[in-house]
Amino acid sequence: MVPFDLVSPRNLRDVAESLADGRGEILAGGTDLLDRLKERIDPPARVVNIKSLKELYGITEDSGLSLGPLTTMTEVAGNDRVRHQYPALAEAALSVATPQLRNMATLGGNLCQRPRCWYFRSNDYPCLKKGGSVCYAVTGRNKYHAIFGGGPSYIVHPSDTAPALIALGAQLEIHGATGKRMLPLHDFFQGPRENLLHENRLQRDELITRVQLPPAKESTRSTFLKFREKQSLDFAISSVAVALDMDGDTVRDGRIVLGGVAPVPWSVPAAVQQLQGRRLGSAIDDAAEAAVEGARPLDENGFKVTLTRNLLRRALQQLAQGKADAR
């Protein structure tokens, strides 16, 4: 480990200050950060422990639902409001890692976690994402890498909660030195072409202080399906988050977001277009086809195209049949 200062700010202004010079990194549950510290990947000079900030905890009900970024995956998955009104989020949180990790892993950390690319996670490879000059995955081993939006880095965004939250229309409350701002989660992430080194648009003095869900509508149906090789302790090879606003059996509008297939949670409006104004049951194949249109697989990950198409089809079928169980 590279030595660092550990600081424990008492309020949000302190946090912004400790982060202002760009050499600090927030510590929440630590399940992602600690591994990177041990492997000496982008080590920060200062670790900013936000866990004493009470305002960052808890789930509160307003017109919608407001989740503190220090809410753990276990708490998100077990919350009654989340389970009944935003099932896609509950399913996503429950699919993360293992019970032990879910007890530590926080929602803010889940959204801000760094990529799992095996070249990124090992100190042996000075790849593009660590300021180096090559992406080892392009010509190397890339079974788990991006089929959409790749280049020059081909990571996939590892978060399971992000696709679900985007599908559900979540907004982030963000605090920095100059105060707070709101940002749709959909606009929070950025691909490698926009910024190779940062997967999201947080300014260096900023942190997430709230995750805000809009009021749940009776007419909304949502689900999250994740495919992984192992049923525990495994990241998504592909996941689909679907939230549809229904008029009876007919789709009015909605959002479909794919996880594990692109450097950012991958929204597929083209798939939603196929559904709009049609009976859900009759438009499923068209939507699934549209979702994988334009996929650009690498040598070893072509199967993810088929898989993603089939997974979306299955999710839509389940919604059409009125059941939403994650698998």
Add this chain to the structure above:
Amino acid sequence: MASWKPYDEMKVMGQRQPRLDGPEKVTGRARYTYDQRPPGMLYGVLLTSPHAAARVVAIDADRARALPGVRAVLTDIHPTGNVRFAGEYVAAVAAVNKQVALDAVALIEVNWQTRAHVVTLWEAIDEDAPRVFADKDNVTESERGDGDVDAGFSQAETIVEAEFFTQVQTHSPLETHGSVAAWDGDELTVWDSTQAVHGVREGLAKALEMPANKVRVICHHMGGGFGAKLGPGAYSVIAAKLARQAGAPVQLMLSRKDQHLSVGNRPDSWQQLKLGATKDGQFTAFECTTWGSGGIGGRGGVSQPYVYSFPAWKQQHHDVATNTGGARAFRAPGRPQACFAMEQIIDEMAWKLGLDPLDVRLRNDGNETRHEQWRIGAERIDWPRWRRREPGAGAGPIKRGVGMGASIWFTGGRGTKAQMDILSDGTVEVRCGTQDLGTGTRTLVAAVAAEELGLPIAAINARIGDSDFPYSGGSGGSTTAPSVAPAIKNTAEKAKAELAIVVARHLGVAADTLSFVDGTVRVASGQTLSWREACAMLGANAVSVQGEWQEGLSGSNVAGCQFAEVEVDTETGRISVIKVVAVADCGLIVDRLTTESQVNGAVIQGISYALLEERIMDSETGRMVNADFENYKVLGALETPEIDVILYDQPERGVIGIGEPPTIPTSAAVANAVYHAIGVRLRDLPMTPDKVLRALEGA
């Protein structure tokens, strides 16, 4: 020849004895090598090569030595300075804590001169491939065979040819390899996570050029080895050298990455098979060309022709060297690879001929024991119902099927010695220099002793895992039970005889009128003493005897078979194993629970091999990209199916080994079940979703 008492008279053996050290393990009190903390202990860390082929030109460790807390630095641990795989040890540090040791290792600067490397079998067999060893080809060819293959094929009415691939699997024991070394003057004690306390003692003495009688190796509990911990490790020698330099005990446990890279694996294989049969399924000839890469170890054996009888056969094999960690014995070396290919080509032949795959096996399986086992297994999985289902015939996206495979093993064991003390307070201690690599050896030792003395198992203090105890060999080749059980019986028999003499003298009766039953000593005349009363007669002269392995109490040659039922999701490519029926040959069962546990573990490891585990190499950099437990995926509880273990006991054969054979056929049974489910064959391990989807698309 020695013999066991009748099976149905046994009170302890052949029963279900909970593992003696179970409570210690589940409460965390069992102390593994990892848990040893001799006073003043330092932490050792290795610097390993990031290059697959390179020369160490110079090592500068000055900054590491200068780091506060560093107590020893070794820069001469590589024998030649010529590194042949990424992960080889080139320097080592011992420091007051792990963090300082890791920091110090990061400060060591190595001047490398890299060379071209080959890390996969495919690259290594290319004529222009860089050589792994300057003075040797990467490929070593050999040929074996029997009978006239050409004549055999000309008699065949059908010929099937097919190609199969299996991956490199690393042993991945939960406890990584490692040692804690402590010097006391010129005597060395090493706690080692090992399958062979005596073997490590000999190896260490040799490597350190010191007398073996000054080395003691201890392993009370260990977290798995599967063959990778059968010999003395370079890390043990390094720990001892660091400890000597530092003047303090040193713990050196490998990191998970070190474990994946440097301490063994099951070699991969590429197998081209050709099988000929008559139209009623009688095999006429078998021929194969095989390759296997055992890394710098070179050897990648594939044990063809696997178990069935062939009037004529031929194998042309190629051992392929690559710039990767050397292969080591791994639970039934060479067999799972061979079985995966053989059982599938037999299945192909059967379906092609329109015959029942089970009938074809029965027709060509010369092992009588297995014939009976095939029948039992088939009934348990309800094969007569399944066989009527055409491959791939199920409706809907999720399909089921059943497949099968045979297992085999050979070795018995011999050579173990043991000591027993019966003390005047009635307590019994048995000491044996074997070790428990998680298989339940400690429980086995106590059970045999208790049976012989007519005592409950709890009355025995079974002490093992220490080279100070009488010699026993390494726990490999499924030899431990057949080697240890007879020695313990013989020792206990002798101890009992000595006790009988003393008691008989006290009572004024003949020793052969005494019998030891249910914690008592009975005299033919009708008198009964409690065990304690009898032992009290020993006074100051405790019984202390030594015994050894005897002919007649153990056997060799193990058969078995497995049936697997799987479910294949044709939309996602996921294979889920629903149920495995495992019929296992087990001779005279010493303890049913630990025996079942061996079969369960073997099946779980077999499914893991079938579906998940794989060393993934990056050709360009020459490194393993998944040297962890995140992307080197090992089967978990959620993927573990119902396992129906059927212990096929044949007490008349004595004690036999059980640990290896039940892991052999699982991947083959699963593969055949997958074909039965989807009508498409998977010829490449592990059978991951990407391969299933690709195979379905190509179908």
